Amino acid sequence: MSDRHQYRAKGRRYRSKLPMLSGRPDLTPLIDVLFLSLIFFMLSSSFVKMYGIKVEIPKVGPTRYSSVEKYIISVVRSNERDLIYFKDEELSLNDLAERLADLAADSPNSTVVICADGGVPFELVANIMAMAERARLASFIAVNGESLRKEAVFEK
DSSP: OTTEEEEEETTEEEEEEEEOOOSOOOOHHHHHHHHHHHHHHHHHOOOOOOOSOOOOOOOOOOOOOOOOEEEEEEEEEETTEEEEEETTEEEOHHHHHHHHHHHHHHOTTEEEEEEEOTTSOHHHHHHHHHHHHHTTOEEEEEOOOTTTOOOOOOOO
């Protein structure tokens, strides 16, 4: 009876059928679970490479997010002729100006991304950018400079 625990509640005596445990609890399973979860989160997280000069980014309050619609204009050089595609539809330069004006009227938060082949004259790309600017649309030129760009190395 000495290895079993007895206690009283509301005038009655109760006796446990389980022996009392003494000593410290085993922390090995807890440490195993913590290390496994740490390894899981390290392997499942993604890291973004940042190129350029290291800067201190200022902290700002919450900002308002607005939805931005992106439209792609492709300019392709084919048989000494430049072809312009807007949403996979071939257009002339005048038709593209009308489409951009209609697009700006429908959704003012639209963005135009210009993808041009290397052989396309820059004058045509500049004209398309000017048309987008006249329609009050944001425009960007898509380039693939990852192979030429080298990662910045910061040494102490």
